[in-house]
Amino acid sequence: xxxxxxxKEPYSGPAPCVSSCGTCPAHDFGACHGIPEAMNGPAAAxxxxxxxxIPARRVIFRQRDMHDMVPFICRGWAASAITLSDxxxxxxxxxxxxxxxxxxxxxxxxxxxxxxxxxEVQYRSFRRDDLKxxxxxxxxxxxxxxxxxxxxxxxxxxxxxxxxxxxxxxRIARLILNLKDRLASRGLAEGETMDxxxxxxxxxxxxxxxxxxxxxxxxEFRRNGLIEIxxxxxxxxxxxxFQRVATMR
Amino acid sequence: xxxxxxxKEPYSGPAPCVSSCGTCPAHDFGACHGIPEAMNGPAAAxxxxxxxxIPARRVIFRQRDMHDMVPFICRGWAASAITLSDxxxxxxxxxxxxxxxxxxxxxxxxxxxxxxxxxEVQYRSFRRDDLKxxxxxxxxxxxxxxxxxxxxxxxxxxxxxxxxxxxxxxRIARLILNLKDRLASRGLAEGETMDxxxxxxxxxxxxxxxxxxxxxxxxEFRRNGLIEIxxxxxxxxxxxxFQRVATMR
DNA sequence: CGCAGTTTTGATTTCTGTCAACGTCTGTGG
DNA sequence: CCACAGACGTTGACAGAAATCAAAACTGCG
Numbered sequence: 208x209x210x211x212x213x214x215k216e217p218y219s220g221p222a223p224c225v226s227s228c229g230t231c232p233a234h235d236f237g238a239c240h241g242i243p244e245a246m247n248g249p250a251a252a253x254x255x256x257x258x259x260x261i262p263a264r265r266v267i268f269r270q271r272d273m274h275d276m277v278p279f280i281c282r283g284w285a286a287s288a289i290t291l292s293d294x295x296x297x298x299x300x301x302x303x304x305x306x307x308x309x310x311x312x313x314x315x316x317x318x319x320x321x322x323x324x325x326x327e328v329q330y331r332s333f334r335r336d337d338l339k340x341x342x343x344x345x346x347x348x349x350x351x352x353x354x355x356x357x358x359x360x361x362x363x364x365x366x367x368x369x370x371x372x373x374x375x376x377x378r379i380a381r382l383i384l385n386l387k388d389r390l391a392s393r394g395l396a397e398g399e400t401m402d403x404x405x406x407x408x409x410x411x412x413x414x415x416x417x418x419x420x421x422x423x424x425x426x427e428f429r430r431n432g433l434i435e436i437x438x439x440x441x442x443x444x445x446x447x448x449f450q451r452v453a454t455m456r
Numbered sequence: 457x458x459x460x461x462x463x464k465e466p467y468s469g470p471a472p473c474v475s476s477c478g479t480c481p482a483h484d485f486g487a488c489h490g491i492p493e494a495m496n497g498p499a500a501a502x503x504x505x506x507x508x509x510i511p512a513r514r515v516i517f518r519q520r521d522m523h524d525m526v527p528f529i530c531r532g533w534a535a536s537a538i539t540l541s542d543x544x545x546x547x548x549x550x551x552x553x554x555x556x557x558x559x560x561x562x563x564x565x566x567x568x569x570x571x572x573x574x575x576e577v578q579y580r581s582f583r584r585d586d587l588k589x590x591x592x593x594x595x596x597x598x599x600x601x602x603x604x605x606x607x608x609x610x611x612x613x614x615x616x617x618x619x620x621x622x623x624x625x626x627r628i629a630r631l632i633l634n635l636k637d638r639l640a641s642r643g644l645a646e647g648e649t650m651d652x653x654x655x656x657x658x659x660x661x662x663x664x665x666x667x668x669x670x671x672x673x674x675x676e677f678r679r680n681g682l683i684e685i686x687x688x689x690x691x692x693x694x695x696x697x698f699q700r701v702a703t704m705r
Numbered sequence: 706c707g708c709a710g711t712t713t714t715g716a717t718t719t720c721t722g723t724c725a726a727c728g729t730c731t732g733t734g735g
Numbered sequence: 736c737c738a739c740a741g742a743c744g745t746t747g748a749c750a751g752a753a754a755t756c757a758a759a760a761c762t763g764c765g
Contacts, residue, residue: 289617293705297617311609314602319610346592353563356605360560361568363612368538368546370619371664375721407744415620417722422744456542624753656712669753671712 230393231305232355233279236348238333238341254338258331261324267308273316276332278308283328284404287320288412298413300362301325301386301405305393310359313338313352326404370415373456378414379424380453383434383441403441428452476553479642481604482528485597487582487590503587507580510573516557522565525581527557532577533653536569537661547662549611550574550635550654554642559608562587562601575653619664622705627663628673629702632683632690652690677701 233239238254257276261267267285268274285302287309299320302308309318312335342348362385369378386403390396407425411418428434433449435442443449482488487503506525510516516534517523534551536558548569551557557579558567565584591597611634618627635652639645656674657667665673677683682698684691692698 289613291617291621291705295621295705297620299613299616311606314599314606319606320613343595350563356609357560357563357568360605360609360612363609363616364538364548364569366616367548367612367619368540370616371546372540372544406742418744419723419746420721423721423746426745454541456540456544655710657710666754667712668714668755672714672753675713 228281228305231279231281232307232351233331233333235351236338236341238338239279239331254333254341256331256333258329260327260329263324263326263328265324267322267324267328267330268318270319270321272318274312274318275316275335277312277335277338278330278332280304280306280308281329281331284325284402285322285328286325286409286413287322289320296412297415298409299366300359301409301413303386303389303393304395307355310356325406325409375414375416375420375424376427376452377455378416379410379421380428380449382410382413383443384450384453387443399443399446401441402439403436404439476530476642476644480528480530480554481556481600482580482582485587485590485600487587488528488580503582503590505580505582507578509576509578512573512575512577514573516571516573516577516579517567519568519570521567523561523567524565524584526561526584526587527579527581529553529555529557530578530580533574533651534571534577535574535658535662536571538569545661546664547658548615549608550658550662552635552638552642553644556604559605574658624663624665624669624673625676625701626704627665628659628670629677629698631659631662632692633699633702636692648692648695650690651688652685653688 228234228239228241231239234241239256258281259278263283267278270289280302282304285308286298287300287302288296288298290296300306302322307313308322308330309320311317311319314335316335342352369381373381387396387399387401390401395402407421408418410416410425411421414421416424425434425436428449429436431448433443433445433452435444477483477488477490480488483490488505507530508527512532516527519538529551531553534557535547536549536551537545537547539545551571556562557571558569560566560568561584591601618630622630636645636648636650639650644651656670659665659674660667660670663670674683674685677698678685680697682692682694682701684693
């Protein structure tokens with residue numbers, strides 16, 4: 208049967224890359240064939256690639272930076288955000304393994320927003336020109352990219368709806384459920400439990416609230432037995448009821 | 457000197473199409489050569505096209521509709537919005553002459569959001585397959601579309617920042633200034649004056665506020681002599697000061 | 706004229722932010 | 736091993752922004 212060997216060694220820290228390579232667009236496109244450690248024999252990357260590792264809390268790039276490279280996250284969590292002149296920030300999306308750091312880099316050098324590592328982040332970058340050339344040879348690829356773009360835009364719109372029309376409770380519950388779905392689709396969630404490396408100020412910046420208020424809402428959720436957070440891991444204890452909180456309107 | 461003849465006849469209603477065809481992407485792409493009335497001799501549309509006129513306040517399409525056509529607005533204003541189950545709405549963008557109604561229709565049949573005419577709207581639709589075929593023959597077109605997409609996504613992000621991190625005053629002022637910029641870039645604004653067919657509930661739905669509060673903020677703006685609204689037309693009386701309101705943070 | 710959709714205004718309530726104090730946790734360095 | 740600093744989380748009192756409710760005036764239109 209040759210079942211995959213179970214990892215006995217306890218893995219601490221961010222989710223392993225291998226499990227997400229399968230759903231990473233760079234892999235899917237044929238641009239990347241997995242992390243170097245896994246590259247034995249024919250599984251070599253098709254495109255020149257640079258790989259970097261960034262410690263937690265470090266800025267990966269700034270709002271005004273220009274880039275020739277398109278980076279894909281292999282491991283860890285990051286956040287893309289816009290900072291206003293008074294220092295307040297709006298997180299536009301959390302970047303998980305397999306995500307492109309700023310899809311706008313596929314077409315132009317401007318990232319348009321700041322990206323910050325939440326956990327330690329490992330990412331691989333491809334030259335935009337290489338990807339573009341690839342894109343022109345394979346018309347199928349265009350559809351894949353288009354679908355990715357549409358997903359991203361759809362999520363941006365849903366964010367706007369959440370921020371414009373939902374209460375603090377709903378926003379936070381929806382953020383958690385969104386993350387769970389995205390992790391699950393990458394095989395990075397186990398049932399109702401998921402990695403949750405976010406600090407409350409990340410949740411606040413993503414939901415347009417303050418960290419203090421996030422603390423109060425999360426406490427309320429816990430008091431009602433909806434969720435449990437411990438050791439950078441979150442479990443949804445009452446999925447149906449929690450879903451109701453997120454979908455009140 | 458041959459100065460442009462001043463329009464003596466008072467134009468009532470939405471802005472004329474001709475002035476916006478020049479900046480319409482359908483025209484730019486070579487898919488469309490202007491409104492039928494203007495089609496004399498060689499200036500024929502390159503692609504089969506259907507043209508429709510919708511009265512004000514009518515829904516153009518619903519959230520779940522599927523379409524084979526990609527519609528471009530020729531005349532009038534529309535709004536794309538998402539409606540929640542309790543009836544509250546978030547307007548995602550106002551669609552002006554030259555805009556694509558739902559860019560997601562370029563790549564798939566799902567519009568993802570509802571579109572409603574604000575004024576009477578005239579629009580022309582092209583078959584998605586035709587546009588896609590065109591796109592594959594002209595690599596230059598791809599860049600144009602990509603740029604359009606990025607603009608749209610950028611605006612979606614800015615909306616999220618506004619909704620998440622700005623006060624009512626800022627949001628409303630920014631909405632007005634955004635509209636003015638977009639109209640000006642299409643030649644549809646005269647100095648500090650612009651068409652303003654929006655009802656206060658449109659402004660409310662776009663800014664995540666209530667119509668009552670919008671009324672109070674607009675009254676405040678007027679009381680301070682920042683703007684003037686009359687007869688569906690808006691003038692910014694103190695541009696610098698108004699800009700400051702919009703950019704407080 | 707009458708009616709439905711708007712806009713205005715004021716009184717009141719609800720939600721979320723601000724401020725401040727305090728407790729916990731983690732890593733650092735002596 | 737302990738002391739310490741800095742980031743993080745919790746809690747309560749209070750303030751401010753915007754929502755809600757309600758009533759009335761206004762607008763455009765058939």
